[in-house]
Amino acid sequence: MNDELVLMQAADRAAVEYVASVGTRRVFPDAEALRLLDGFDEALPQSGVDAVEVIAQLDRLGSPNTVVSNGPNYFGFVLGAALPVAAAADRLALAWDQCASSWDGSPVADTLERTAARWLLEILDLPRESSVGFGTSATACSLACLTAARRELLRRKGWDFDAQGLEGAPRVRIVVSQAIHITLKRTARVLGFGMDHVVFAPCDGEARVDPARMPALDDMTILCLQAGEVNTGEFDPFAEIIPAAKAAGAWVHVDGAFGLWARAGSDRGRTEGIELADSWTTDGHKWLNTPYDGAMAICRDGRVLADAMQSDAPYVPAVWDAQKNLTLEFSRRARGIAIWAALKGLGRDGVREMVDRHCRLARRIAEGAQAAGLEVLNRVVLNQVLVRAGDDQRTQAVTAYVQASGRAWFGPAVWEGRPAFRISVSSWRTGEAEADRLIALLEAALREVG
Numbered sequence: 229m230n231d232e233l234v235l236m237q238a239a240d241r242a243a244v245e246y247v248a249s250v251g252t253r254r255v256f257p258d259a260e261a262l263r264l265l266d267g268f269d270e271a272l273p274q275s276g277v278d279a280v281e282v283i284a285q286l287d288r289l290g291s292p293n294t295v296v297s298n299g300p301n302y303f304g305f306v307l308g309a310a311l312p313v314a315a316a317a318d319r320l321a322l323a324w325d326q327c328a329s330s331w332d333g334s335p336v337a338d339t340l341e342r343t344a345a346r347w348l349l350e351i352l353d354l355p356r357e358s359s360v361g362f363g364t365s366a367t368a369c370s371l372a373c374l375t376a377a378r379r380e381l382l383r384r385k386g387w388d389f390d391a392q393g394l395e396g397a398p399r400v401r402i403v404v405s406q407a408i409h410i411t412l413k414r415t416a417r418v419l420g421f422g423m424d425h426v427v428f429a430p431c432d433g434e435a436r437v438d439p440a441r442m443p444a445l446d447d448m449t450i451l452c453l454q455a456g457e458v459n460t461g462e463f464d465p466f467a468e469i470i471p472a473a474k475a476a477g478a479w480v481h482v483d484g485a486f487g488l489w490a491r492a493g494s495d496r497g498r499t500e501g502i503e504l505a506d507s508w509t510t511d512g513h514k515w516l517n518t519p520y521d522g523a524m525a526i527c528r529d530g531r532v533l534a535d536a537m538q539s540d541a542p543y544v545p546a547v548w549d550a551q552k553n554l555t556l557e558f559s560r561r562a563r564g565i566a567i568w569a570a571l572k573g574l575g576r577d578g579v580r581e582m583v584d585r586h587c588r589l590a591r592r593i594a595e596g597a598q599a600a601g602l603e604v605l606n607r608v609v610l611n612q613v614l615v616r617a618g619d620d621q622r623t624q625a626v627t628a629y630v631q632a633s634g635r636a637w638f639g640p641a642v643w644e645g646r647p648a649f650r651i652s653v654s655s656w657r658t659g660e661a662e663a664d665r666l667i668a669l670l671e672a673a674l675r676e677v678g
């Protein structure tokens with residue numbers, strides 16, 4: 229067998245052993261493991277090192293220093309694990325090494341991403357005529373959507389953004405939920421809206437935009453709402469807000485990085501009206517459990533997104549809705565392939581089962597936490613549980629105890645100005661056993677901190 233194949237097999241063997249151990253590994257590396265990282269502090273070699281040794285070092289020093297978010301005991305942020313079918317599809321696609329800009333770059337990538345796009349619009353029940361760009365992250369996809377939104381509002385006023393830019397342009401306002409994700413604020417900042425000019429729509433006690441206190445909207449406003457607030461998992465009241473916003477001529481964008489997947493579950497009532505928006509972003513790498521990284525920019529009028537992101541050149545002609553015209557990336561890997569594989573491997577029923585299970589487990593953990601004497605701060609309408617352990621010091625001590633245990637991990641949060649912690653259920657590997665072990669760990673933490 230030639231050297232390349234020996235090498236690939238060594239990497240595959242290490243990968244298989246790693247995946248086999250995700251249920252029993254420490255969820256976060258301990259001090260002893262972290263010391264191994266010093267082994268990477270080497271000088272740039274003058275001549276290349278044997279490839280098998282490169283991979284062996286990566287595994288020896290690297291594997292013990294991973295955060296095992298690809299396991300069943302990780303409850304931090306909303307990371308999701310990697311479904312085997314999606315991870316395996318990605319592995320084959322990596323071997324193909326396609327530049328998936330357009331059909332000319334990769335007929336198979338173009339075909340699979342068109343299929344994945346069609347399936348996504350079906351399972352999320354969004355307007356079927358929408359275009360779907362597969363980008364690196366919800367952040368990058370929101371940047372693409374809001375760029376298109378601003379350009380379109382200006383176009384409707386007769387302003388040629390591509391030629392004239394923003395100098396002297398009619399003013400476009402941006403109104404965002406007060407509880408909007410930090411990455412949407414960054415997007416507004418990067419696009420030059422100016423944080424002092426961003427208008428925040430006040431929220432109620434569940435972190436939902438309050439329709440009664442909605443700032444004035446007009447045909448020069450971009451309104452950003454969200455499906456799945458990071459702390460509470462709540463949804464803005466789309467059915468109340470969006471029709472009025474659209475009637476005023478505003479562009480409505482929805483950040484549904486993880487929460488949009490509630491559409492694929494049994495309980496989708498809170499997402500009603502979301503389909504009336506103009507654009508949406510969602511991640512594959514969070515709740516759909518595809519590997520990092522992959523997300524979707526979805527735009528009802530695909531031409532608006534494609535005109536904004538247009539990158540045709542004489543040497544790379546392509547159809548208007550080629551992927552390179554729908555995302556920030558030009559050279560790109562076909563992120564839609566893992567999404568295609570996940571949707572095919574799970575089917576509608578499998579996605580529904582996973583979303584429903586995570587919501588059910590979140591309620592189970594909330595009940596267990598309450599029974600143990602913890603304070604649950606949210607209604608648990610999705611997969612997020614926001615918790616406090618009495619005073620701030622105790623809350624922080626419980627968080628630290630669980631993190632140091634290596635048996636599970638969740639992160640700190642701040643809710644209404646005070647420390648809390650947030651438990652998120654989003655790994656396909658997590659079941660009742662893991663939920664119950666987490667509850668037992670919380671009980672142990674409470675006994676320890678007194």
Ligand SMILES: *Cc1c(COP(=O)(O)O)cnc(C)c1O
Binds near residue numbers: 366409411456486
């Ligand atoms: C994670 C997240 C984002 C950003 O998504 P990335 O894929 O990490 O860029 C945006 N909004 C919400 C609500 C999120 O949870």
